[in-house]
Amino acid sequence: xxxxxEDVIIRTISRMLIPFIQIYALYxxxxxxxxxxxxxxxxxxFGASFVLLLLTHGYHDARSRVSEKTMIVFSSMGVLIYAGIxxxxxxxxxxxxxxxxxxxxxxxxxxxxxxxxILGVEIGVGFAVMAVMVSIFLDIxxxxxxxxxxxxxxxxxxxxx
Amino acid sequence: xxxxxxxxxxxxxxxxLEKARVRAVDLMNTAAKLTSETRWMxxxxxxxxxxxxxETRAGLxxxxxxxxxxxxxxxxxxxxxxxxxxxxxxxxxGIVASFGHDLLFHNVRAGDMRVIAGRFFLYVPWLFYQVVLxxxxxxxxxxxxxxxxxxxxxxxxxxxxxxxxxxxxxxSITLTPGTITIAIENGEFVVHALSRKVADDLxxxxxxxxxxxxxxxxxxxxxxxxxxxxRIFAALK
Numbered sequence: 001x002x003x004x005x006e007d008v009i010i011r012t013i014s015r016m017l018i019p020f021i022q023i024y025a026l027y028x029x030x031x032x033x034x035x036x037x038x039x040x041x042x043x044x045x046f047g048a049s050f051v052l053l054l055l056t057h058g059y060h061d062a063r064s065r066v067s068e069k070t071m072i073v074f075s076s077m078g079v080l081i082y083a084g085i086x087x088x089x090x091x092x093x094x095x096x097x098x099x100x101x102x103x104x105x106x107x108x109x110x111x112x113x114x115x116x117x118i119l120g121v122e123i124g125v126g127f128a129v130m131a132v133m134v135s136i137f138l139d140i141x142x143x144x145x146x147x148x149x150x151x152x153x154x155x156x157x158x159x160x161x
Numbered sequence: 162x163x164x165x166x167x168x169x170x171x172x173x174x175x176x177x178l179e180k181a182r183v184r185a186v187d188l189m190n191t192a193a194k195l196t197s198e199t200r201w202m203x204x205x206x207x208x209x210x211x212x213x214x215x216e217t218r219a220g221l222x223x224x225x226x227x228x229x230x231x232x233x234x235x236x237x238x239x240x241x242x243x244x245x246x247x248x249x250x251x252x253x254x255g256i257v258a259s260f261g262h263d264l265l266f267h268n269v270r271a272g273d274m275r276v277i278a279g280r281f282f283l284y285v286p287w288l289f290y291q292v293v294l295x296x297x298x299x300x301x302x303x304x305x306x307x308x309x310x311x312x313x314x315x316x317x318x319x320x321x322x323x324x325x326x327x328x329x330x331x332x333s334i335t336l337t338p339g340t341i342t343i344a345i346e347n348g349e350f351v352v353h354a355l356s357r358k359v360a361d362d363l364x365x366x367x368x369x370x371x372x373x374x375x376x377x378x379x380x381x382x383x384x385x386x387x388x389x390x391x392r393i394f395a396a397l398k
Contacts, residue, residue, distance in 0.1 A: 008345050012328040019261040023231045026253035027238045030246075065260065 002141050004058030014056045021049040029126040033118045039125025046126065047133030054137065068138055071131040078128025085120050097121070219269060224262040226274060228254050268323060273377065280375040287371065292337055295359060299338040302356055311357050314343070317350040319369060326376040333368055 005011050025045035032038030050066050086097045094101035099117025100110035108116070235250040236242070266274065302310055321327050331342040334352055339359040343351045354360035 008324050009328050009331050009342075012324045015264050015267065019227060019231060019257050019265050020234060022257045022261065023234055023253060024238065026257065027235060030249050030253065031239065031241075034241075 002054055002059045004061055005056045011056045014052050018049050018053055021052070022046060025049065025126075025130075029122055030119070032122045033115055039122035040129050042122075043126040043129025044133060046130040047137075050130075050134045051137050054141070059138075059142070066134060066138075068135060071135045071138070073131075075128050075131035075135065078124045078126070078131065081124030081127065082121055085117060085124070089117075220262065222274065223266045223269065224258050227262045227265045228258040230265070231257055267325065276377065277375060284371055284375055288333055288336065288368075291368070295338045295340075295362075298358060299355060302339075310355055312353065312355055313360065315352050315354055315360055315363070317352055317363065319348055319350055320378075321348070321369065321373055321376070322378050323376060326372050326378055329375070330369055330372045333372065334363065337368075
């Protein structure tokens with residue numbers, strides 16, 4: 001269970017830094033096919049921004065922004081984007097993830113289609129990594145029981161001496 | 162005998178009158194209370210409507226300003242200014258700004274932001290000047306053979322109200338050589354000061370006044386408003 005941080009300086013500064021961390025993460029994802037970086041690295045940075053939010057503001061304040069359910073949906077969606085692009089190439093009579101086959105759909109030359117295909121795959125990987133990072137963090141820090149669901153589980157049985 | 166009866170009757174009638182009077186006063190009080198309660202509720206409702214409008218405006222303004230700042234940051238990082246990458250930047254900035262427009266600017270009233278930004282940019286050179294001054298002071302302390310330092314922890318009660326202003330003051334204190342903010346505990350700063358002079362400078366509260374002026378807190382709201390109004394009137398004349 002993560003509690004709200006006590007230090008007002010750390011809380012305020014991290015609150016102001018989080019949008020910049022996120023835009024940096026998206027930059028790393030979107031420029032992954034030109035420069036170092038890519039889906040995995042960008043996804044980890046994006047997930048780290050959520051972890052920072054949870055660490056400094058606590059689960060109760062941050063739950064409206066980061067919920068376990070959304071993260072599960074995002075992780076599945078990321079895998080779906082990745083596999084969808086792969087199988088689309090397979091359907092278009094190429095190999096799995098053979099992006100040049102996408103040229104017919106996107107109406108561009110094969111080299112450009114490869115670039116766009118890699119970008120799409122990077123976005124999928126980024127989604128999945130970000131969501132899985134955050135949900136692993138939530139699982140570890142809450143012991144698998146989210147604060148909103150404590151009532152269903154009930155008090156742990158008291159051991160008799 | 163008859164006189165006694167008469168007096169008793171008069172007493173009883175007075176008692177009844179008194180009771181009636183108390184009852185009437187009670188009733189009137191209740192009525193007044195009810196009216197004031199309903200009026201208070203009405204006022205509260207109106208105020209809530211106003212605040213709702215204010216919040217929507219502030220939310221929109223925060224979104225736009227956050228978007229612009231993030232887009233500058235994106236352009237700085239990206240370095241590719243073709244249509245494709247700029248449109249990617251617009252989408253990404255939109256996503257991040259819609260997620261975190263109340264993270265970057267928290268509790269900023271609509272219309273205040275321009276004033277705060279302007280005053281902040283005027284504050285930075287002043288802070289830099291203070292840093293240079295205390296830099297010389299600390300250098301003299303360190304270089305003198307007697308080492309005349311007098312380190313101590315001081316507790317410093319602040320008049321600032323919001324998190325942002327307190328953090329600005331705390332970081333300004335830490336940036337200034339010779340003083341370090343250790344913690345903020347319920348609006349009380351715990352500061353380590355290297356010598357008596359820097360501690361006295363801190364207690365004089367110049368820096369706090371400036372920060373309160375930036376964020377329009379404490380009494381600076383009124384003073385600045387009065388000054389502005391006076392200037393406007395002078396200009397009109």
